[in-house]
Structures are given as C-alpha cells and as structure tokens.
Amino acid sequence: MSYNLYQHVAEAPTRPGTRQAKKSFDVADLFRGPAPVVEESKGGEEPLDEKLRQAYFWIVNHAVISPHYDIEYNDKPPQVFSFGDSKTQVTLPSSQSYSSFVLLPLLNFAVRRRCLLVGGPGRGKTATAILMGILAGYSLKEVRRGIQHGQPQMTISDLLGNPLPADLVNAQSMDDIRVSWRSWLGMRVKIIDEYNRIPTRTQSALLTVLADNYAEVLDHVYECPPAAWFLTANDDGGGGTYQVIEALRDRIDVVVRALHFNTRFFGEMLTRIEEGIRPEEVVPPKLIFTPAQTERLYQEIMAVELPSNLRRRLEFFASQFEFFEPGGEQVEYKTKDCLKISGIDPHVLGDQSGKDQLKDLGFQTQNGLSVRAILSILVFVKAMAYFRGDGIVSLEDVRQILPFVLHDKLVPDHNASFFEAPGNGSLRVDRVSWIRKLFDMANAEYDRLDLDRSDPVAELDAEFKQGLEGLKAPEVKKRLVKIERQLADMAKGRKMYGHLYDDILLLKYLHQRYTNYLSWLQWQTH
C-alpha cells in the first residue's frame, strides 16, 4: 500500500454538475479530512471517467507544463477580446476547457489507438508518453526500457527480437528456432520515440505490429495485447531521417502538436531544474489503471451514444471531400481517389462546374476521408464525451475532436481559392483551425438546407432499412418511383456537390436493390 502525497489529485467531482442534497450523515466521513487517505486502485467499480479526469488534472497541474487551453467549451457566451490590427481573438471559455497536448494522449490511452505527438525538442512529447505508460501500471524503469528509440541503424531484430543463436546453429527446421521477443511487444502502452528516424524497412515491420497487432520473425508470430500507441516526431512533414511510409502515417489515429513554451513559465522550469523535480517518479497510485480497468474504460467509452442527428451531421461533413467532378466520366469514378491513382495534377483537369469555390468545401482538400479516419472520429468523439462525464456525444465534442483526428488525414489544397480569401491565409498553416472552420461551414450549410427537419434521402434510406421481406410488388414500384422523383428533383439544382454525390449514389444503390427484388418477385409469380 502506498500513500499519496499532497500531489493533489484533483478531488472528485472534477466536473461538478448539480449538487445533490445530502440525505444522511455517514460515519465513514469521520476518516475524511485534510490528510489524504489514498488507497491503491482496487480495479473495482470506481467511476473511471472521474479517474480519467483526475489523471488529466494531475498531469496538467504537476507534470507537464502546458498552459494552453485550446480545446474550448462554453456553456454560456464567452468573453472575447481582440488584439492587434489582425483582430486576433482571445476567448475566455465559460466552461471547463482543456489542453489538447495532455487530453488527446489521455483519450488515446483510454481508447487504445495510435497517437502521434509532434513538436520541437524538449516540449514534453516523450515525457507525456512516459506518463501514459505509468498510468497503465508500469514502473518508470519498465516504461523507459519499453521505449523504442528511432535511429537510422535500427534493424527489424532491434525492434522485434532475435532468434536464439544456439537454435540457429542446431535447428533442423524453422519451428526449432526460438525467438527472444522484445519485451515492449507485450506492453499495453507502446512508445516509439522519433519514429521518423527509423529506416524504411524497419518501418514496415513496425507497421505490422501497429496495424495488425502481431510481430513476425522467422515464421514465428507474437500476438500483442491491445495497446495504446504513442509515437513522437520532431517534424511532422516527413522531414526526419527517413520518409515515413504512407501506410504507417495512415494508421495514426490522432495527431497532437506540442505547443510553444510560454516564457512566463520560465520560473517553473527553473524550479524544476533546481529542485530536481521528476513528476514521473511520483505519479499518485490512485491514478493507475489496472488492466481490468483499462478494459472496462474502453467498453464504457464504446457504450457512449452518438445520436442519429449528430451522426447525420458528421456524414454530411465527411461527404464534402471525396467528390471530384472532373475526376471521371462515370459517376462512381468522380472521386479524388481516382485522381490520386492516376497521378495527374488536379489543376490540370480544372473544374468547369461553375460552383462557388469558396463555399464548396471539396475544393479545399486534395483528398477525401478514408474509412480509417471516419472510424477514428467515431472512437475519439465518444472518448471526448465520456471524459466530460456525458453519456451522449455533443456537437461540440465532435467540433473539438475533429481537427486532431483529421490533422494528417485531410490534406489541404493550398492553391484553393479559399486560402486566397482575406483572413484565410493563416489557415494554410494552422490545420486545427482550418479543420474546425471546415466543420463549422459544413454545419452552417447543413442548417441552411434544414436537413434536420427535411431529409427525403434519409427517409428513403430508413424505409429501405426496414427490410424487403414481405414487401409486395406494388409497394416496391411505388418506392422506385419515389427514388426516381427524388433524383429528378436533385437534378434540377444543376450543380453537384459532395453531399449530393453521396446521396445520388445511395439512391442509385437503393434503386438497384429494389429493382433486383422486384425482378425476383416477378420471377416467383410466373
């Protein structure tokens, strides 16, 4: 049993709601008071969202100097101040807000995905990753041993393990060769420091572990447990010693930037040096998650509800980017994906559709959203809502999380007219704000189209999802006519946008399913 210090784990509730009237006095309160009674985590039924918030507050208050509250929540209109000729706005959030540099790694720890920490040297990237390892219950020594330091000479054996030399000599078959696997493969928190300094061939071996959760050496396979990954890089532009292979980059679920060091915290830094403060040495035991708790944490996050109207907004947002009208002749191939495969510069094809290039969000990106990106969004928005103690994802949760998930996934087209518009130049650099703006613009369009109240395509889809079983031919024909009418209505608009493109393809899909079903019905009756 270890005792907690005054390390001041934030006292529950860390996100207070309405105070409940206390019904009776409990003699257990006798032992509550100024001296903190801290028992080690028992892995029981303690509320894990509260524990996660306590871990967050402990890290921001004591471990990592990150005085940036860039994930802003407001429950009433915030105070806003403007500075300088550029009218730089500073918002004072009216609700509990967070530092992305600490929060996102913590959420990644909770949902066991892959987080890339990017930023200059000495900004606390590795320190943050180490803290995540300690939260998972590993000792500081174990975490340090488990870190894989990217370096140009790193081999696959360095990364995964070696065949035992004696077996190599005596073995009659590959099965006889035992492999000494590296211990980090079995850890629930995996840290790859400076991953862009790993040689390309070794990156491929890393990809197998990162993507498929197993390692392979000489036909021997090591199955890794579910783990939260933390990769660090000093340069996210692929400017490390080696270019990061695209498949590896694509597996990163969330990207967090280490923001600059605020010089007002110089004194804090000095104290740490003078006093030899090493916060990772004194993480309160109360904050450690047992393996069972980590599993329960994940299950509870997955149980957070994403309401259908919000899901629809997300669909609308995601549908904006893949469509590229000049990209193909047949409608299915009018995508940026086709364009990318062809290797042709999109500007060579041009876009003669006459659409407003400032309003059509598709013009701002070079690609659409991959399935992996959408999966990551769904997982992290749930984690965000859970962290705030909510059982349902809110629009603001999505708005705050999207930029970090899509940071490296949505590639801006810097030649787009949008970035030329007054005030938008800085969005070429500031991807977090750019993606948030994209989402705001998509929402505004969604509201303008009044899709919450009137979405005929969604109605047709819902009708289809009720199933075809027992459906009679007249009803099928009626639905086919409805689909055709809907397509005709949409065609009157003359311009084709990303969200319409997905709707049109859905309607085509529904039409085909009904047509096939009708053919089958007619075959049965003859």
Add this chain to the structure above:
Amino acid sequence: MANSLAVLEKELMANRERYNTLFALAKRARPRLDEERFLANLKQFVAPLISESTDALIGPLYELTLELTGLELFQRSPAVATLWTELLPAASSRLASQPGVIAASLTNAVYNLEREQGVDWKFWLKQMEKCQSQCPESETWLKAGQVLSWVCGMAHYRESAKALAESLPSELAETLVPRWDAVRDDPWWSRRPAPGRVAKVHKVGGFVGFGGEFRRPPEVVAAGPNQFIVSDGTDDWLLSCDGFGATLKRVVEFEMEDVEKSDISVCDGEIIWSGQKFPFPEISKIGTFDVAGQVLVCTGALSHHVHVFLGTAVG
C-alpha cells in the same frame, strides 16, 4: 530513538531524489512549508514510529507528514499532535500493513472530533488504545473508531454508527458502547432521567462572533426522531441529539420525517409535562420550542443557544 533516526536517515539518503521531488512539489503547492519545521516534525512524530523492521513505513509517513506540516496541523491541532505522539506509537505494529490508510484516517478522525463542539477527542484516543487488543484486524479497529466517534458525541453519525456496531463482535460492541444492548434500542439510555422527570441534557449553538453557529437567536422545529431543524434566518442546521451528544450540521435540503406527538410544553421558564411543572431558569425568555417524543428543544428569545431536554415517561 537514536536507532530510529539512523533508519530514517538511511532511507532518506537512499531515495533522496524521490524525497527531494516530493518536498519540492509540496513546497510548490504550499509555499509556506518550512523545511526546518518539516525536519523537526519528521524527527518528533515519524522517527518514534519506525525501526529497522518497519523502514517501509518511512515513505508513506514522509508524504503524510509533508502534508500535515504544510497544513501546520501538528502545531495548530493538539488532537493531531497527541495522536501522533501517543496513539500511533502504541499502534506501530498496525501501521506496517497500511501505513497511509491508518495514519491518515486516524489523523482525519481526531481532526474532525476536535472541531466538533462538545466532543471529547481525548476520550476517543483513550478508548481507541484500550480496544486495540480486541481488534486483531486493522479494519475492525478503524470501524471501532467510527463507532466510538458517536459515543464521544458525534450524534449525527448515530444511525450509521449503530449499523456498524451491529456488524462488530458483540464483546467489542459492548466495550465501545457501554450497555450496548440497551443503547441499541434507546439512544438516550445513558442520560435518561428517572420516570416522570425531565432533565436538561445538552446545550449547543451560540453566537457566530463567539465561535458559535448563529447570527441571530435561532428558531427550532422538530424534523424527526431525535432531530430538529434550527434556523437563524440565514442558514438551516440539523440538530442531531442523543444520550452521547448533540451536533449541529448545516443543511440545504432536508426531508422532514414524522414526529411522535407529545404533551410536553414550555411556559415562563417551566417545562410542563403530564400536569407537572419543571423549572428551568435558562428558558425563562423562551423563543421557540418543539418536541419529538420525549425530547424537547428550546431556543431563547435573547440567546443564540439551543437547549435540549429529555423526559422519561412513567411506566
């Protein structure tokens, strides 16, 4: 003692980096934390608790001492200082298993007892030492401490303490609560007057300027068996009372319970019950009064105090 200091010094030297970090972090949280005083507290309060076989205590107790020094509790609270110099050395063998939990829990307990008006924390410490032999498990000993807090006057803990006492071995319950068999059914048993008589049993409250609770002479209304709501117009307080004590706890919302009717009344410094008059000069200028069963609570028109009386029915 010299040996203890040597063990302490050895451990601090062996893990100086960790202990220095702990101190530095504590200093950041509580800038008034004084290094000299902390070292003195370590020597005075922690060193007597350790020996070569219990050096594992040092880490947890170091951290707790750091916290208590930061709060200046050793200096400000005689109860805390007494706990660390008298009860904890007598229970040093228990500390080895759960040093943080036991030392911190007991520290909080004496701190809470000391802050409660009319509660005898010295008696609590004495009884805790006395009942040690009957509590082989530390968990049982801590439960005994909770039950004892009620016996020492924390009346608001009555119901949960009684439930806890039920879970303890009967001999231990009897040690903690004398005549437990009677008190279990009648929490007034120890103070009950002779049948047909009325006695004054408690006086609580007082003017806020003199360390009491009320800004104005309060008013009282019965809120359930052995509990009353007392209000000074600004705040509401729950008065819990029984034979061991009476406490006032501020409440925001409270569910009133049914109250047993009674024919006790008050008039001109006298309590009138079943035709008999009992003079009590302290309530000559009566403010308000209310009755729950055989418990009468009066407030004065010119006083900030609350008086609790108890009657015993005949037969």
